[in-house]
Amino acid sequence: MRRSKAFIPTTKEAPSDGQLASHIFLSRGGFVSQVASGLYNYMPLGKRVIKKIENIINEEMQLADAQEVELSFVTPADLWQESGRIEKFGKELLRFRDRKENLFVLGPTHEEMMVDMVRNRITSYKQLPINLYQIKTKFRDEARPRFGLMRGREFIMKDGYSFHSSQEDLNREFDAMESAYKKILIRLGLDFRIVEADSGAIGGTGSKELMVLAQSGEDTIAVCDTCEYGANVEAAKRSGRSSIPEAPVADFNKFKTPNIKSIEDLENFFKVDAYYTIKCVAKRVIYEEESEIVLFFLRGCDNLQEVKAVNAAGALDIADLSEEELQEIGLIPGFIGPLEQDKAKHVIDNDLINAVNMICGANEEDYHYVNVDMSVLGEAYYADIAEVNEGDICPCCNGKLSFTKGIEVGHIFKLGTTYSKALKAEYLDENGKAQPFIMGTYGMGVSRLVAAIIEQHHDENGCIWTKEAAPYMVNIMISNIKDTEQVELAEELYAKLQEAGVETVLDDRKDRFGFKMKDAELIGFPYTVIIGKELANGLVQIYERKSGENSSISKELVFSQIMKFV
RNA sequence: CGGGGUGUAGCUCAGUAUGGUUAGAGUACCUGGUUUGGGACCAGGGGGCCGAAGGUUCGAGUCCUUUCACCCCGACCA
Structure with missing residues (x-):
C-alpha cells in the first residue's frame, strides 16, 4: 500500500477520553x-x-x-x-x-x-x-x-x-x-x-x-x-496460610466491649490478631423470585468473596444492606456472632470449621464472646466464601499465592x-x-x-505489533521524496517484497524524515526500512520497532535481510 | 442504576464568575515558496447554527428551564 493513498488518519493528539x-x-x-x-x-x-x-x-x-x-x-x-x-x-x-x-x-x-x-x-x-x-x-x-x-x-x-x-x-x-x-x-x-x-x-x-x-x-x-x-x-x-499467629490465651467468656464494633477495634482492644476474630458480613441475597438476609461469617483477616458468596447461597445476586435492615430483624451491627442466634440464614467460611480461640460478637450491644470453639455449632452450613490473600498457600503445592x-x-x-x-x-x-x-x-x-x-506491547511512542498481528510487516520510508535515487530503490524494494508476499507499506509522502518516523512508530510496523541520506554510501537502515535498533545494511542486501526477519 | 464532570473548527482546548464589534488559539487541511535524518519555516486561504429545544433581554457561547450525548468513580459484566 502506498502511504500517500492509504486511509490511515493518524493524529498527534490523543482523544480526550483515552485512558488506556x-x-x-x-x-x-x-x-x-x-x-x-x-x-x-x-x-x-x-x-x-x-x-x-x-x-x-x-x-x-x-x-x-x-x-x-x-x-x-x-x-x-x-x-x-x-x-x-x-x-x-x-x-x-x-x-x-x-x-x-x-x-x-x-x-x-x-x-x-x-x-x-x-x-x-x-x-x-x-x-x-x-x-x-x-x-x-x-x-x-x-x-x-x-x-x-x-x-x-x-x-x-x-x-x-x-x-x-x-x-x-x-x-x-x-x-x-x-x-x-x-x-x-x-x-x-x-x-x-x-x-x-x-x-x-x-x-x-x-x-x-x-x-x-x-x-x-x-x-x-x-x-x-x-x-x-x-x-x-x-x-x-488456598490450602492454608503462610503463617498462623500465636493464639490468645483465655477462657470462654462473655466480655464487655463498649463500642468495639470493627475488627480493627477488636484487635486493639484484645491485643489479638484478626485471625482469631470472626467477622460478619450481612448481605441481601437475591433469588429468582424473592430475597433474604444472609449472614456470612469469616475470619477477621479475610474478606468476603462475593462471587463465592453468591454460589454458596445458590443465589442470583447479592446486595448491600443498611444497619436499619439488620436492626429490624433484631441484629446489632458490630456485635453479630454465629452463636445462639438464628435471626437469618448463616453461611460460615470453611476456614472456621472447628476453629478455636475465636472472638465473636455476642449478639448483644457491647458484648463479645472470647475463646469460642466453633465445633460447638455442630451442624452449620460451611462453604468456601473467603477471598484468598496474597501470601496464602497454593492449593496445589507449597508455593505462595x-x-x-x-x-x-x-x-x-x-x-x-x-x-x-x-x-x-x-x-x-x-x-x-x-x-x-x-x-x-x-x-x-x-x-x-x-x-x-x-x-502488552507498546511504549511511549505507540504500538509495537507482534509479527503475527501486525497490519503490515514492513514500512519502506523514503526520507526525501525528491531524491530520485531514494525513490527508485524504494519502489524496487516495494515491488520485490510485495511479490514475495510480504505485507508492505511504501511511505511515499512528501513529509519530512522526523514526521514519518514518528508516524511509523505510532502505527508500530515491526520493521521500517529507512532509505535516506546514507544511500549516497550505498547503505540503508532497518529499524526494528521492538528493540528500537537501527542497523545499517548495504542496499543490495536489504531484501534478503528483511526476508530473514519476517 | 447512584455520584461527579464535560459539550465551542476534523482534533486538543481558551472564552462563560461580570451578557455588548465580525467567536479565538494550537494543530490538522488547501495554495505557493523554502526545507529534507526525528512531528520544519514563510506567505496566503477555507472551515463554526458555540450539543439540542424553549425562555429572559434591545442584545445570549455567556443567564434561566428542559433535554440529549459523551467521559470518570461505583454498582454491573457470558
Missing part, C-alpha cells in the same frame, strides 16, 4: 474511531489486525476439527424465553420488535442459537462429537462501556460450542480446545495465564479463563510462585446439559434412548485481543 495505552494508540494510530459509547469503527489498519487474529483462530480451529458457521446476529426472543436467559441476562440484552411486532434480541452470545441449529439435525450418537464455531459481532448493552475496545458494547467474539454423548468425550474436547487456545495466544505473542474461574450466569463447571497479563487488566488473578496454578480471585482457593492483573481474552467451560435440556436438544444413544447433548463452550474475544496486544 491501547485506547490512545489505536485511536491515534488510525486503527479505530469511536462512534458512540462502546461502539467503534474499524478503519483499514484496525480491520487488517482483526483479520490477522481471525485467520490465526481459523487455522487453529481447523487443526482441531472445529467447523465454522455463521449464525444470525438478530435472534428470536423465543429462544431466550426457552432457555430462561431473557430474564437472567436482563438489560444487557438489546431487544426490539420487527414490523410484525415480533420480539428479537441482538445476540450477546449464541448458546441458544447454536443448540437450535443442531437440534433435530444431529439425532444420533453416531454423529457426535461435533464442534461448531463462529467469529461474529456480538452486542451487549453494557451498563458502562469503557477502555476503548476493551469493554465495548458491540464487539467481535469467536464463540464455539461442542456437542458430545459422554462426559469423557467432552473432557477430551475441552482439553483440545484449551491447547488450541494456548497456541493462538502464543502465536499472537502474548504473555498469558490460564486460570480457574467462576462460570457465571451461563452455568457449568470446569471453567477456565485465558488471561493476558497486564496491569490495566480488569480482573485480579491469584497465581502461584512455584507451580502452574492460577485462578481468578472470584474462584481462587500472589496477585496480578489480567485481561480476560478467553473463557472455556463445560456446559453439560444446561442448554440442551432447556431447549430439548436430544440425540438417540446406543440403546435408542433420547439423551440431551453434553456440551462445552469456548469463547475468545477477538476485538478485545486487539486491545490486549497493545496493552
Whole structure:
C-alpha cells in the first residue's frame, strides 16, 4: 500500500477520553474511531489486525476439527424465553420488535442459537462429537462501556460450542480446545495465564479463563510462585496460610466491649490478631423470585468473596444492606456472632470449621464472646466464601499465592446439559434412548485481543505489533521524496517484497524524515526500512520497532535481510 | 442504576464568575515558496447554527428551564 493513498488518519493528539495505552494508540494510530459509547469503527489498519487474529483462530480451529458457521446476529426472543436467559441476562440484552411486532434480541452470545441449529439435525450418537464455531459481532448493552475496545458494547467474539454423548468425550474436547487456545495466544505473542474461574450466569463447571497479563487488566488473578496454578480471585482457593499467629490465651467468656464494633477495634482492644476474630458480613441475597438476609461469617483477616458468596447461597445476586435492615430483624451491627442466634440464614467460611480461640460478637450491644470453639455449632452450613490473600498457600503445592492483573481474552467451560435440556436438544444413544447433548463452550474475544496486544506491547511512542498481528510487516520510508535515487530503490524494494508476499507499506509522502518516523512508530510496523541520506554510501537502515535498533545494511542486501526477519 | 464532570473548527482546548464589534488559539487541511535524518519555516486561504429545544433581554457561547450525548468513580459484566 502506498502511504500517500492509504486511509490511515493518524493524529498527534490523543482523544480526550483515552485512558488506556491501547485506547490512545489505536485511536491515534488510525486503527479505530469511536462512534458512540462502546461502539467503534474499524478503519483499514484496525480491520487488517482483526483479520490477522481471525485467520490465526481459523487455522487453529481447523487443526482441531472445529467447523465454522455463521449464525444470525438478530435472534428470536423465543429462544431466550426457552432457555430462561431473557430474564437472567436482563438489560444487557438489546431487544426490539420487527414490523410484525415480533420480539428479537441482538445476540450477546449464541448458546441458544447454536443448540437450535443442531437440534433435530444431529439425532444420533453416531454423529457426535461435533464442534461448531463462529467469529461474529456480538452486542451487549453494557451498563458502562469503557477502555476503548476493551469493554465495548458491540464487539467481535469467536464463540464455539461442542456437542458430545459422554462426559469423557467432552473432557477430551475441552482439553483440545484449551491447547488450541494456548497456541493462538502464543502465536499472537502474548504473555498469558490460564486460570480457574467462576462460570457465571451461563452455568457449568470446569471453567477456565485465558488471561493476558497486564496491569490495566480488569480482573485480579491469584497465581502461584512455584507451580502452574492460577485462578481468578472470584474462584481462587488456598490450602492454608503462610503463617498462623500465636493464639490468645483465655477462657470462654462473655466480655464487655463498649463500642468495639470493627475488627480493627477488636484487635486493639484484645491485643489479638484478626485471625482469631470472626467477622460478619450481612448481605441481601437475591433469588429468582424473592430475597433474604444472609449472614456470612469469616475470619477477621479475610474478606468476603462475593462471587463465592453468591454460589454458596445458590443465589442470583447479592446486595448491600443498611444497619436499619439488620436492626429490624433484631441484629446489632458490630456485635453479630454465629452463636445462639438464628435471626437469618448463616453461611460460615470453611476456614472456621472447628476453629478455636475465636472472638465473636455476642449478639448483644457491647458484648463479645472470647475463646469460642466453633465445633460447638455442630451442624452449620460451611462453604468456601473467603477471598484468598496474597501470601496464602497454593492449593496445589507449597508455593505462595500472589496477585496480578489480567485481561480476560478467553473463557472455556463445560456446559453439560444446561442448554440442551432447556431447549430439548436430544440425540438417540446406543440403546435408542433420547439423551440431551453434553456440551462445552469456548469463547475468545477477538476485538478485545486487539486491545490486549497493545496493552502488552507498546511504549511511549505507540504500538509495537507482534509479527503475527501486525497490519503490515514492513514500512519502506523514503526520507526525501525528491531524491530520485531514494525513490527508485524504494519502489524496487516495494515491488520485490510485495511479490514475495510480504505485507508492505511504501511511505511515499512528501513529509519530512522526523514526521514519518514518528508516524511509523505510532502505527508500530515491526520493521521500517529507512532509505535516506546514507544511500549516497550505498547503505540503508532497518529499524526494528521492538528493540528500537537501527542497523545499517548495504542496499543490495536489504531484501534478503528483511526476508530473514519476517 | 447512584455520584461527579464535560459539550465551542476534523482534533486538543481558551472564552462563560461580570451578557455588548465580525467567536479565538494550537494543530490538522488547501495554495505557493523554502526545507529534507526525528512531528520544519514563510506567505496566503477555507472551515463554526458555540450539543439540542424553549425562555429572559434591545442584545445570549455567556443567564434561566428542559433535554440529549459523551467521559470518570461505583454498582454491573457470558
